[in-house]
Amino acid sequence: MAKKLSKKEKKRLKYLESIKKEEKKEEKPQTKPIFKIPKTLIIVISLIVLVVVYSYYSNLNRPHYVPIKTDTPIVGNPNASITIKSFSEFQCPYCADFYTKTYPEIKSKYIDTGKVKFMFYEFPIEQIHPFALKASEAARCAYEQDKYEEYALLLYSRQSQWVKAGPGKFKDYARELGLNEEQFSKCLDSGVMKEIVKKEQEEGKSLQVTGTPTFFINDRRIVGARPYEDFEKVIQSLLSVTNTTS
Numbered sequence: 001m002a003k004k005l006s007k008k009e010k011k012r013l014k015y016l017e018s019i020k021k022e023e024k025k026e027e028k029p030q031t032k033p034i035f036k037i038p039k040t041l042i043i044v045i046s047l048i049v050l051v052v053v054y055s056y057y058s059n060l061n062r063p064h065y066v067p068i069k070t071d072t073p074i075v076g077n078p079n080a081s082i083t084i085k086s087f088s089e090f091q092c093p094y095c096a097d098f099y100t101k102t103y104p105e106i107k108s109k110y111i112d113t114g115k116v117k118f119m120f121y122e123f124p125i126e127q128i129h130p131f132a133l134k135a136s137e138a139a140r141c142a143y144e145q146d147k148y149e150e151y152a153l154l155l156y157s158r159q160s161q162w163v164k165a166g167p168g169k170f171k172d173y174a175r176e177l178g179l180n181e182e183q184f185s186k187c188l189d190s191g192v193m194k195e196i197v198k199k200e201q202e203e204g205k206s207l208q209v210t211g212t213p214t215f216f217i218n219d220r221r222i223v224g225a226r227p228y229e230d231f232e233k234v235i236q237s238l239l240s241v242t243n244t245t246s
Contacts, residue, residue, distance in 0.1 A: 073152075082238050088121075094225040122136040138170040141188045147177055150177055
């Protein structure tokens with residue numbers, strides 16, 4: 001028969017048990033709290049990885065294409081005393097207005113008669129016109145087959161159509177103009193023309209071009225889709241100087 005503990009013994013027993021519990025707590029290893037990565041950071045890192053991977057595999061699937069022409073497209077007499085440099089972009093409505101209304105008159109009276117040479121510089125403004133860069137690339141691919149002017153004028157005249165439908169129309173227009181579709185597609189899909197377009201943009205920036213269309217008739221600047229008469233006035237004044245000095 002177990003001996004009955006006195007109050008004093010019970011108290012001492014409880015005290016010993018409490019000491020043992022404290023000792024066990026101290027024996028447990030103190031683990032440092034695990035650093036938690038914020039969910040937002042995880043999402044951002046995941047997106048960056050996806051973009052890098054997508055870009056890598058997209059480049060692998062792109063066709064290889066070496067540009068034939070890297071100069072600036074020119075129409076007219078290359079030895080003309082007057083040069084018009086045009087900095088424009090295909091999605092710009094003011095540029096379309098110039099090329100569908102004013103350009104045909106300039107071409108008929110001055111370019112086709114050998115008095116003026118006209119140079120087409122690309123200046124896409126992607127911040128407001130997301131399809132402009134790809135349109136410039138497509139025009140440069142048409143230039144590879146000596147069809148820059150025809151293709152550019154088609155893009156301007158059909159601007160509302162392809163802006164609504166998207167860049168998929170660019171290959172349709174190449175087919176319509178009788179271009180070699182395989183060569184055009186390979187050129188456009190390679191993305192190689194982007195660097196050429198960017199170089200022309202940089203040239204425009206060096207001339208303080210900030211908007212489109214911007215023109216330089218020799219050293220005289222004209223900004224905006226101005227009427228034919230404004231161009232005629234400058235061209236005629238330059239021709240007069242040339243005639244008096246020759």
